[in-house]
Amino acid sequence: MDKNGKQPINKAHKIPDKELLPGLYIHWPYCVSKCPYCDFNSHVRQVFDERQYVEAICRELDYLLSLRGGEGDRKPVLGSIFFGGGTPSLMQPQTVGALLDFVRSRFSLSADVEITLEANPSSVEAARFEALGEAGINRVSLGVQALHDEALQVLGRAHGVDEALAAIALAQQSFARSSFDLIYGRHGQQLADWRSELKRGIDLSDGHLSLYQLTIEQGTQYKNLYDRGELKLPSDDRSVRFFEETRKICEDAGLHAYEISNYAALGEQSRHNLVYWRYGPYMGVGPGAHGRILRGQQRLASAAIRSPKRWIAQVGELGHGFESMEQLTQSEMADEMLLMGMRLTRGIDLNQLKLICNRAIKPQKIDELVRAGLCEISATKDFLRASDRGVRVLNQLVEQLSGALQPV
């Protein structure tokens, strides 16, 4: 720890880059109901054909594998698999098992592979945890969102606090690792209430929490309520206080912020999410999924059609549901690496920026931002990160850094 009680730069992560292997993201696009704040690619359907979905995912994955080429018969290695949504815990455990069997037939999984599934904490879904564990899931991320019943109602959630508590306990029994999400800065929430809710959350947690400040997204019911003045969020200054208190309370409890919204005991970070933020390669399959796929020195950006119906139809026709698959330029890669990496507490790895993107940030710009107290650089000059002040203006900071990129 330094004198401010912060993890020293470079020490806030115990998972070295070389241990982070490529990831695979599988999107499940359905939910029981649409939450009023959510703009994720999620659709309400009571009936869906899981067999057809599995077949389409497998075909799309084979299509992606056919793009790689040049590796002979060697199976590509995966270090993490992530079932995200939507609500993937609505899938039958056999469906998850069938997908994992297929993945094992095409990839070699690392000995300590992390296989996460996002779950809603309803009793129906919690009843499937044991079977999901048997199917191969070893980490679950639960959408608890709040530890007050009234708040859960305002968030339009289908579960109550008691159900969430039972799901947390069952998740901790059924999976080697688990995490849960809470949303703060909610309508009318007082800082003192959040402090006690967070401390309760920490007591219940198992080494990892995702703590998201409520954001108003375009096209959501919350956006309409907010525009009509019926939803009150904290002012900018109070949002900063919420954020800073959250960091401090977690840090005091040994849960280090390793990204803007993610907190973990050392070694308990989500490996899959670290792949995104450290700009590692990953494949993404399913409606609306994105990927960053390595082909030799090239990096392909893939994006699939968001509508499940149109995605399935195109997979049937073409063998994949992608609507774009573009080779990124080095300059685009550098911008992405900054955008993702500056979210991390350790910041971006300037050597990787050179190695992967052939880019450096002008030293004058780094000096200027460090002198302004917005950035910090490691003693070895390998990592650049946002300071506590810099995190508050992260978007502008990333824009400035991006404007100061130059080829090396």
Ligand SMILES: C[S@@+](CC[C@H](N)C(=O)[O-])C[C@H]1O[C@@H](n2cnc3c(N)ncnc32)[C@H](O)[C@@H]1O
């Ligand atoms: C894909 S969603 C959720 C997965 C799961 N279906 C659920 O609802 O629990 C991932 C997380 O994003 C967070 N989230 C979604 N929309 C948000 C918003 N507008 N503001 C803050 N957090 C949000 C929630 O905490 C949610 O658990």
Ligand code: SF4
């Ligand atoms: S927050 Fe989760 S459950 Fe709610 S609509 Fe979004 S993806 Fe579905």
